[in-house]
Amino acid sequence: MAFINFLKPKNQLEEGGRTSAPLQRDEGEPEKKCPNCHKDIPLSRLWANDLVCACGYHFRMKARQRIKMLTDREGFHELYSEMKSGNPLNFPGYRDKAETVRAASGEEEAVICGTARIGKQSCCLFVMEPYFMMGSMGSAVGEKITSLFEYATEHRLPIIGYTVSGGARMQEGLLSLMQMAKTSAAVKRHSDAGLLYIAVLTDPTTGGVTASFAMEADIILAEPGAMVGFAGARVIEQTTRKALPAGFQKSEFVLEHGFVDSIVSRPDQRKMLAELLKMHNGR
Amino acid sequence: MSGAAYDRVKLARDSKRPTGLDYIRNIFKGFTEFHGDRRFGDDPAIVGGIARLNGSPVTVIAIEKGHTAKERSRRNFGAPHPEGYRKALRLMKQAEKFGRPVVCFIDTSGAYCGVGAEERGQGQAIAENLMEMSTLCVPILSILIGEGGSGGALALGVADRVWMLQNAVYSVISPEGCASILWKDASKAEAAAASLKLTAEDAKSLGVVERILSENEIGKREFYDRIRMLLAEELSALSGDLDLIGKRYERFRRIGNAGADGLL
Numbered sequence: 407m408a409f410i411n412f413l414k415p416k417n418q419l420e421e422g423g424r425t426s427a428p429l430q431r432d433e434g435e436p437e438k439k440c441p442n443c444h445k446d447i448p449l450s451r452l453w454a455n456d457l458v459c460a461c462g463y464h465f466r467m468k469a470r471q472r473i474k475m476l477t478d479r480e481g482f483h484e485l486y487s488e489m490k491s492g493n494p495l496n497f498p499g500y501r502d503k504a505e506t507v508r509a510a511s512g513e514e515e516a517v518i519c520g521t522a523r524i525g526k527q528s529c530c531l532f533v534m535e536p537y538f539m540m541g542s543m544g545s546a547v548g549e550k551i552t553s554l555f556e557y558a559t560e561h562r563l564p565i566i567g568y569t570v571s572g573g574a575r576m577q578e579g580l581l582s583l584m585q586m587a588k589t590s591a592a593v594k595r596h597s598d599a600g601l602l603y604i605a606v607l608t609d610p611t612t613g614g615v616t617a618s619f620a621m622e623a624d625i626i627l628a629e630p631g632a633m634v635g636f637a638g639a640r641v642i643e644q645t646t647r648k649a650l651p652a653g654f655q656k657s658e659f660v661l662e663h664g665f666v667d668s669i670v671s672r673p674d675q676r677k678m679l680a681e682l683l684k685m686h687n688g689r
Numbered sequence: 690m691s692g693a694a695y696d697r698v699k700l701a702r703d704s705k706r707p708t709g710l711d712y713i714r715n716i717f718k719g720f721t722e723f724h725g726d727r728r729f730g731d732d733p734a735i736v737g738g739i740a741r742l743n744g745s746p747v748t749v750i751a752i753e754k755g756h757t758a759k760e761r762s763r764r765n766f767g768a769p770h771p772e773g774y775r776k777a778l779r780l781m782k783q784a785e786k787f788g789r790p791v792v793c794f795i796d797t798s799g800a801y802c803g804v805g806a807e808e809r810g811q812g813q814a815i816a817e818n819l820m821e822m823s824t825l826c827v828p829i830l831s832i833l834i835g836e837g838g839s840g841g842a843l844a845l846g847v848a849d850r851v852w853m854l855q856n857a858v859y860s861v862i863s864p865e866g867c868a869s870i871l872w873k874d875a876s877k878a879e880a881a882a883a884s885l886k887l888t889a890e891d892a893k894s895l896g897v898v899e900r901i902l903s904e905n906e907i908g909k910r911e912f913y914d915r916i917r918m919l920l921a922e923e924l925s926a927l928s929g930d931l932d933l934i935g936k937r938y939e940r941f942r943r944i945g946n947a948g949a950d951g952l953l
Contacts, residue, residue, distance in 0.1 A: 495884065546945075574840075580885075588941045591937075594823050616812030635807050636802075637802035665813050
């Protein structure tokens, strides 16, 4: 049995990618269509491969699933779970929208923070939540991330941060905007203390998050095919009235232009992060 | 009521308002402009250099929109490229080296949204300014003179004091953009402007700016004289502060703090 496991391709969907024959599956098992290769993939297969299709397409992933994927068993301890945004500007409709999203996502806010162990290496970890208002940054997101950087500075720990965000949360107006300055100042203090910060940019990382802590890491990694940019592609097209270049704002494009260190597919991330943490001696 | 905020937006965008260079030329003496980011190019949307304020050297940086159609086009309507932010940072680092304070004038609808700007790291340029300004060892004072459009404005706004003209606006998104995203209807910009709390009074009550500057006699000598006096006073007070960076950190740290119930 162990021998068979040894021979199993690393990417368990590989066989499915090579053949035009339908994948073997139980009758009636739910499937998901890959928007890239258009094949139907049984969910169990997808789950076994960290939500990555055999063609390499990375499906969106919930923050808690990522944390489970990345951290050692019993290796994550959440911090600041009680912090959530109210409606500081009394913005019309915001409270209801936030409550609906809370009920649907099971999360209080658009980022989860905590201390973690990855491959036996201690660190702080934050993971933004795409299913909570597309990871938009309001006061609570800014406060949680700032607090985590302060915690890491105080305890002399490295930080790993997974970003996904549509940008600043406009329902909190200027208070959201100021979180860009607040988080950046906390990143700077952590950096000046000689500590390591690794950002992993996932699809999509845009706006005020790109223009603050996503681009401030010592090492910036990105998932394949992730959209990474400041302004949205539609806004740029409207502003410039020109067609956008092929692959514009994909992580591969951003790497080519010198703003990302490396593109790492999801099944390789845990090992790579553990190794990078190790090479920095836990700083 | 809801129209009042949008009226401010229109006033803030008025092309007849004094622009960054008007402030520099009328408040300071002997302005020498320094060009270029030493990386890629020179962005005409941001001007910077050194000048004297009541005799003392100061680094001045301004987002410039221009007045005439030709000038506005040359200045890209005050929408900076990454090179503009990198030039600003270079001049701030220069100010730090030579121990002179930095004064920034902010007036932009936002950082430019274009292919070149993205290719050359608009987000990274803004992020670096936010990070580096938070620990710059000399006083920074920023004044919003017209539009304060989101991250493109904040990139010159991580300061010890932030002041705002009475009819300037400061916002995370334009009212039109907000209305079209939230309500799929850009014509609801008036309502969005009111909800975004973007006026000078709003910004002051949210703790984002310290002082609102009256627009009496705007563009006249008395107007600039008044600002010069206030600037000189404030910069001399800040220059004596031994915990400048610590207080600057706290200034932004306290915005959006959790209450006892965990609500922010």
